Amino acid sequence: MKKVLVTRKLLRSCEDKASKLFDANLNSNDELYSQNKLLKLSEGCDGILSSLTDKIDEETIKKLPDTIKIISNFAVGFGNIDVEAARKRNIAVTNTPDVLTDATAEIAMLLILGACRRANEGINWVKKENWKWSSDFLIGKQLTGSRLGILGMGRIGRAVAKLAKSFGMEIHYRNRSRLKPEIEEGAKFHESIKSLFSVSDVLSICCPATKETKDIINKDTLEYFPTGAIITNVARGDMIDDEAMVQALNSRKIYAIGLDVYKGEPRIHSEYLKQPTAFILPHLGSATKKTRTAMADLAIDNIDEYFSTGKCKNIIN
Ligand code: DGY
Numbered sequence: 542m543k544k545v546l547v548t549r550k551l552l553r554s555c556e557d558k559a560s561k562l563f564d565a566n567l568n569s570n571d572e573l574y575s576q577n578k579l580l581k582l583s584e585g586c587d588g589i590l591s592s593l594t595d596k597i598d599e600e601t602i603k604k605l606p607d608t609i610k611i612i613s614n615f616a617v618g619f620g621n622i623d624v625e626a627a628r629k630r631n632i633a634v635t636n637t638p639d640v641l642t643d644a645t646a647e648i649a650m651l652l653i654l655g656a657c658r659r660a661n662e663g664i665n666w667v668k669k670e671n672w673k674w675s676s677d678f679l680i681g682k683q684l685t686g687s688r689l690g691i692l693g694m695g696r697i698g699r700a701v702a703k704l705a706k707s708f709g710m711e712i713h714y715r716n717r718s719r720l721k722p723e724i725e726e727g728a729k730f731h732e733s734i735k736s737l738f739s740v741s742d743v744l745s746i747c748c749p750a751t752k753e754t755k756d757i758i759n760k761d762t763l764e765y766f767p768t769g770a771i772i773t774n775v776a777r778g779d780m781i782d783d784e785a786m787v788q789a790l791n792s793r794k795i796y797a798i799g800l801d802v803y804k805g806e807p808r809i810h811s812e813y814l815k816q817p818t819a820f821i822l823p824h825l826g827s828a829t830k831k832t833r834t835a836m837a838d839l840a841i842d843n844i845d846e847y848f849s850t851g852k853c854k855n856i857i858n
Contacts, residue, residue: 543587543848548574548595549615552830555837559590562845576601583609588844593618599626611847615840616827617641617697620750620777624858635843635855639696640835641827645775646700648826649745652773652799653689653705655820657682657743659797662817682742682771682796685709690741692734692757693748693776694720701745701775702728713740716748738765743773750777760785763794773799775826783810790816801826 545563547556550571559565566582568574573594574582580601583589588611591597597612602623611633614622624634655661658681666672666679689705691698694716702712703726712728714720715737719730731737734757738744744766748754758772759782766772772795774781783804789795790812797818803809806824813819827836839855847853 543844544585545588545590545844546579546582546586547590548579549592551615551837552834555834555841558838559841562841563588580604587611587848588613590615590840590844591622592616593621595621597622597627599623602626602630602632605630605632611635611844611853613840613843613847615836618749618777619857620779628858633847633853633856634858635840635847635853636857637836637839637843638855640839641832642696642700644829644832645697645826646704648801648822649697649701649747649773649775650704650708652775652801652820652822653684653743653745653771656771656773656797656799656818657684657687659818661820665817682769684743687711687742688713688740690714690731690737690744691728692737692744692746692780693754694728695747695749697775698745698747699724701747702726705745710743713737734762735765738762738770739767741766741770743771746772746774746776746780748776748780750779755779756782758782758786760788763789766795768794769796771795771797771799775801778802778804778806783813786810787812787816790818 542564546566547559548568550568556567584606587608590613593616609632612622613635617636617638619636622634627634659679663679687710689710689712691702691714694714706712713731714728715731715734757780763785799820801822802824813821843853843855
């Protein structure tokens with residue numbers, strides 16, 4: 542039986558599955574392993590089932606025991622792993638695409654709705670108990686008829702487009718390459734982020750974190766948006782320069798934000814917590830039982846498939 546280090550606690554049924562297939566070293570206390578501890582626990586293992594909270598950088602990869610042949614990341618994003626360093630050591634890295642698309646798109650819509658309709662302020666008023674209905678109380682922005690810019694039209698971006706269309710939003714997008722018309726479904730492609738941002742009453746960030754997308758929302762690019770735009774992010778915090786965003790919120794260039802992911806999470810830029818119009822969640826994109834089960838099952842299957850066949854459809858390096 543292959544020995545696999547599972548770095549974070551999984552739902553019970555998934556841990557049972559891992560234990561049936563492998564000699565699994567589980568983390569029942571759900572401790573966040575330091576890089577040193579992860580290296581120590583990897584000794585004698587054939588594979589690692591990692592999560593987005595494990596920073597498996599070049600230095601860590603160089604120190605991994607030779608027995609490690611696969612790192613199966615329990616996420617669709619893999620910015621936490623230096624995939625190139627892993628490739629150099631012949632370690633396969635896999636992810637869990639598709640299974641979390643719908644759950645993440647739902648959270649993207651929640652962020653859009655929460656930010657546009659001032660949900661955070663509403664919740665705060667309800668807690669204070671001294672609110673009263675009036676015709677101009679917490680007037681928000683309506684989705685119907687407004688333009689949604691989607692940055693990154695992969696699986697999640699397309700699922701967001703579909704949901705947003707049913708709210709009557711007009712869909713614009715920027716992607717590395719233009720989609721075929723039958724996949725585009727009427728969404729308007731933009732050749733540049735300047736062009737996309739300038740028509741985005743609301744932006745939904747759905748692209749992967751790469752060197753190219755890091756801080757793509759910054760002091761200069763924030764200027765491209767219409768005044769009073771709303772920015773939401775369901776992908777990774779790396780895409781936003783937080784200082785620039787806070788300034789844009791303070792100056793009211795940006796009306797509201799909806800965030801589920803943060804640079805350096807679980808830390809959150811302290812100014813976001815003070816912004817009444819910030820609708821912020823603790824990385825809940827894939828947090829449903831159905832989706833987390835499917836993700837862990839797929840991460841386990843990726844390892845199983847790799848050891849049984851020497852190949853795996855979800856290898857990313
Ligand atoms: C992912 O899989 O990358 C998600 O962010 C997890 O919630």
